[in-house]
Amino acid sequence: MKALVLDELIWPDLNAVLPEIKAAVIPAGSCEQHGPNTTFNTDTARAYSFSKMIGERFGKQLLICPPLSYGISVHHMSFPGTITLRCETYIHMLIDIAVALGKHGIKRIIYLNGHGGNTGSLNVVINTLKYEYGIDAYYSGIGLNVFEEGITKEMGWTKRHGHASESETSQAMALCPEVVREDRKQGEIVEEFIVRGKDSPFRYGGCAWDWKTDASANGALGDARLANLEDGIRLNQIALNKVEKMIRYIIEKR
Template sequence: MNSYLLTNMTWEEVEEALNTVKMAIIPVGAHEQHGPHMAESCDAVLATEMAKKLAECMYPYVFVTPTINMGVSPHHLNFPGTISLKPDTLIAILRDMVQSLKHQGIKKFLFLNAHGGNQSTLGVASTVLSQEEEVEIYYAKTTSSAKMSIHQFIQSPIFGHSCEREVSEALYLAPYLVRPDKLSAGDFCEGGRYKQLRPGKAIQGFYRYEEMTKNGCIGDATKATREIGEQIVTEATENIAESLRELLGIEIELLN
């Protein structure tokens, strides 16, 4: 399948691609603990692989930039190996990337995010940079739009981090991230503040992940399968591609 990935292209190839490219997709991930059964690069890798699938669907109208492989992860810092950016650091990196690509004629951008902790920062970045740079900036979580598949296959009341959803996606997109012999359910802490502060509650706020789970994961990764991951990724890719076609005002056939 055809796609435009900047990391694989020469400047002459990019120059030619700019004749049709209308948008740059910037994958945004994180480097943080993912429990005993997932590599810490998980979010960066999943953002990259989802961006590649979108690039195939949207060829020749988008290209994919290098991935920002660290994100806003202070809630994971007490687990060894986590590297976190401050929100203003992430916004500064995005500003530099947008300015660089605007200089080359790109006026539309999608921040494709695979880490929930980045979402609020990306909302601010989208608002601020769109006005500062006079460009159009959108952001999306990689698979959160796959409502039908998630509702069908994910039964855990709390999921979203190294759980059956995320591990299933990894088994489909990048199985080397997964340690199959260590798949575990979340080891939840009793009485943690997370019960009062998680999204959906009346008040949200910062809490550290060890206040919620002793082993760093939630949900039940033992229920993950490659097939579930494929259905979630396929539905989400179709949804994002459909929205991008509308935003860009183009009609192309979705590639399966």
């Protein structure tokens, strides 16, 4: 099916299909350093491309909105070029977009999030929309947290992969290859990532941390040299199937 993408429509065409739309998808990205090997728009491009692929599975039932190119990236501000919003600004943006869509009769919103730093705000937003505005709202990750644990082991990845690593770079190769600098792929094998994981002293709470001093000096985790298109396509299919399942549940059962 052809995805219904707001950026590609004119209003009379949208107006004609409005009654068929069951939910709007808002891709959430970031403008954030992604190591020496992937560009600042990596999360935004991944989220938008992924959302359009999801849109192909639902046709006119899902309106794919333009992506948010800025998010919460305070912990990456040690790297030049990173632009973060304040949580308050971000929350207001996400709510404003949902309220505007609600005025056109679309009262169900699904944020597809390409950036882990956005999740705290997304939790605030979906609850505010439901309990203060009567708008049904949901969000889902699209990357690492959606992939199968077993698959991760099978692919022989480094222990501390994640941001700009082999897992994210592989998925980017499948979704938006233009963000990957093939000639700049390199490894930053981080054994100690003390702010995360089951050995972290902050495991049952949190701490405000800085990527450069608490995670990795070159901005990436893991070893992007292990990234490849074949793994990326496989991982992305897993994520697409899981997110499709969630959206089917939302539009059929909620």
